Amino acid sequence: MVPGTDTGRQATAALPAGGAAELAIELRGISKAFGSVQANKDISIKVKRGSIHGIIGENGAGKSTLMSILYGFYKADAGEILIGGTLTAIPDSQSAIRAGIGMVFQHFKLVQNFTVLENVILGAEDGGLLRPSLAKARRVLADLSREYGLDVAPDALIEDLSVGHQQRVEILKALYRQADILILDEPTGVLTPAEADHLFRILKGLKDQGKTIILITHKLREIMEITDTVSVMRRGQMTATVKTSETSPEALAELMVGRKVLLQVEKRAANPGKTVLEVENLSVRGEDKVERVKGISLTIRAGEILGIAGVAGNGQSELLEVLAGIANGTGTIRLNGVELDLTGRHSDGQSRRAQGIAHVPEDRQHLGMVMDFTAWENVAFGYHHAPEYQKNALFMDNAAVRADTEGKMARFDVRPPIPTLAAKNFSGGNQQKIIVAREIERNPDLLLIGQPTRGVDIGAIEFIHKQIVALRDAGKAILLVSVELDEIMSLSDRIAVMFDGRIMGLRDPATTDERDLGLLMAGVDGKAA
């Protein structure tokens, strides 16, 4: 910085005073590097007051870093932030709150065994006694609920609320702190379509009241539906800011990835063969002894993809885990006519693999890989007994695993193709490619695949979808679990909807629509309604 620019900066800060009402936020030339990685590079953006501004980009594009700078979690290496036309320093989140910025994180920051009111005042108490704060919060909350349709029972415990309601509490927390600018990070990831619609109605209401909303998402549909303006980020840079009404999903996808992307999965009609998997009356209890899967039955045939739709937490995870031999259950599961052990006494992840079941788990980072292991160590993960990875009875053939990893990385376009790099240093999409390569190349009879594209960038989504369809066309059975309805609809040959541990109904993707599935996902029997 050259001394003397200070006066210049004062001048520019004072200049837009006339148009200050126009812009809620202006970022000028924001840059931030982590070591050699340039997370944000000279980013400038103008957010109009009273608008919904979408920020879209692949994982690792720098959206979260940018918002973290705005919320005071990181300090920018260069650039300036103007709030309402005034140059504002945001060294910590307290300053961000004072500047009228509220943030709703993807993972809620709520105390589970506190009430809604207690959560709302947490960190914003007036004085040492709680009673006056609680009374004040009760009044404010009642006003906010009326004004924006944000109704939440103030005395309910967070743990008793649905995810959609918990999210409303997060929004209320921000509004209670008098936020004028609301940043939402991937807000619909955990919501049913109906809950997402409700959230969008709330956001529109907030906008009508003059609030400014920044929506970070990777879902093109949401951007098209609700935003006024959209900014696209790619590799730390802002590639474009356009009016939403003047763009299309295809154009945005191309801006995000930097090349043309197929948003639709290309697949031929299924050609189902013999029955591979039969599940009869399967029940699974979670670790808390609560029944999570309640007597479900289903079959999957060779050469078909059965998609399980549903809001997260309705028993899909437990279904996958019992099939993969990680959890125990009761009932009957037959693979190619052979009954599987469900008690855990004669079964585990190893025996299931031996029987021809491969599993791409929902929680990639906690189940599917060891983040501190290298890529090649993760390629052997679960297959560490495979004969081709052994030197002799005692020693593993690490060189053979590394060579196999190099091959897989080339075939699945993993970047960077370095087998000795730790798994945590790969992007979400490349981590997923490593897992998918590991599981699919075992040529299993049945592939269990949960949330195949969660946290995966658009370019990699296209690739992973192609691999799944190719495995199906090779005559394998596939059980797909996803909370992304688009994904379920475009990949599945049949769709089962799970709600509260039961299968609410089976649908043909050709004849169903999101409304129908959405009702089933919310526990409403479509036919009865």
Add this chain to the structure above:
Amino acid sequence: MDQMPRWADVVLVPLISLLLAAFVSALVLLAIGQSPVEAFNVMVDGALGSAYGWGYTLYYATSFMFTGLAVTVAFHAGLFNIGGEGQAQLGGLGVALVCLALPWPHWTLALVAASFGAALFGAAWAAIPAYLQARRGSHIVITTIMFNYIASALIVYMLVDVLRPAGQMDPATARFPAGTKLPTLNEIPGFNLFFQKTVPANVTLIIALLACWVIWLLLWRTRLGYQIRAFGKSEPAARYAGINPFRITMITMLISGGLAGLMSINNVMGEAERLLQNSAEGAGFIGIAVALMGRNHPLGVLLAAVLFGFLYQGGAELGLWTSIPIELRVVVQGLVILFTGALDHMVRMMLRWVFSFTTAKVA
């Protein structure tokens, strides 16, 4: 956020931690009116300045290598084995029982059998907390600490009421038969060129060095080591991969307890030649510091064990030749543990900050 070259993490961090520990130790010495320079000279001269000093330093280091490896192996499975002390004492009991059982004709036979006994007893003592952890969920840190006390009480009982020869006053076993006498370094060809007078360091040092190599092979070259490390990094992921948590917990703790027990070859068989009360003399706990400082890598454990051997021997020399109380040895050790173990992150953060400038210039 790897902003620091690897060599800095491996070499610079422990080095700076050590310098800080030395600096604060010097302040303590000044505070009690002693000269840090003199103390340092006495320590270095006493521990490293002569074959005699090296003989003691390496003797201590041998014990610390075993206990450090014991902590290291358990750590890689995510288990914090604080019970090295008790396992080492039980290992000593195993050594004593083997050595006193037969009139051993030659030390090599006795060494093989006693090693077996030491590892078996140490492993058995670790097996109980391991089982409680794996099956009942009793936290292994708590149970291994408690088992140290039980071990020490058990040894007292064995020495006073069972193994003490008739007519002997002190609670100890009889002296081991002559055939169990392990060659000290001055009796081994090659080593005797350097060690001309009798030193306590003995042939066990070679076993300890071998153990470092074997444990390295185990952890990074075998399927078992792969499973141990996977389990230690992420238990849910290990379950996904079909790695049996019970089996890995048991096997790891058996190896860990066995290593701690093996330490007794060095002190009980190689030096005391009978089992005494409190035979491990805290080496089980030093092993925790050694593993921490050695970054849970066998090579690091080897180096850290030698460092702590130096502190032990140098500290003893301080008590011998200066008016500095021998307890100061404990203070210095404490500071080394504090800086290399507990505050190691502080140093790393400082270094990261320093290195962030150099990388910024490159970028």
